[in-house]
Amino acid sequence: MNTIIHTPDNFADSMRKPLMFIGTLMALLGAFGLIFPNVLSVAIELYLGWIMITGGLLWLYYAFKLHVHSVGGWIKPIILLVAGGLWLANPSIGIAALTLLITFYLFTDAFGSFAMAFERRPISGWVWLLFNGVISLILGIMILSGWPATSAFFLGIFVGISLLFDGLTVLMLGSTLKKL
Numbered sequence: 001m002n003t004i005i006h007t008p009d010n011f012a013d014s015m016r017k018p019l020m021f022i023g024t025l026m027a028l029l030g031a032f033g034l035i036f037p038n039v040l041s042v043a044i045e046l047y048l049g050w051i052m053i054t055g056g057l058l059w060l061y062y063a064f065k066l067h068v069h070s071v072g073g074w075i076k077p078i079i080l081l082v083a084g085g086l087w088l089a090n091p092s093i094g095i096a097a098l099t100l101l102i103t104f105y106l107f108t109d110a111f112g113s114f115a116m117a118f119e120r121r122p123i124s125g126w127v128w129l130l131f132n133g134v135i136s137l138i139l140g141i142m143i144l145s146g147w148p149a150t151s152a153f154f155l156g157i158f159v160g161i162s163l164l165f166d167g168l169t170v171l172m173l174g175s176t177l178k179k180l
Helices: 009-035 037-065 072-089 091-119 126-146 151-177
Strands: none
Touching: 009 037, 009 151, 037 072, 037 091, 037 151, 072 091, 091 126, 091 151, 126 151
8 A cells, every 4th residue: 555645845855955965975974984894983972972072071060050959969970970971982882892892782783683583483574583583692792802913904894784774764765855
């Protein structure tokens, strides 16, 4: 069943160019990440380090303004400032931590996919869930076996692939607006 979306005539025209521009930038950034995964990993890590520093400074300001007298009110800004400072001073720490989080996600995804596959086993298509679980498990093992030495490579590759496909998706959305 086809659904017809009614939009103002100028909506498609006004959204097409920004979507095409954003999609192109995202796809190019993703391709850059696939070519230079270590550079993208460092850029991501430094960006997140500065976010932690900024968040720590904002929480510190909040604690000063409210004259917080408990130790608990000072823990969060101190942790954010120390963690952000460590990430900025030694990017490999942050890259290793981010890659370990991705590995944890992959293992969780694998076991979730296995559980869903075996729940749906008699129903057609359960093999795709099993296949997804196997791929996630293999990726997790690959990352963990080289961790932390391969962290920058894997983080850059994963984010690069994600950005590339997100960019291509946005480009396709923009190109379909031409047809409305």
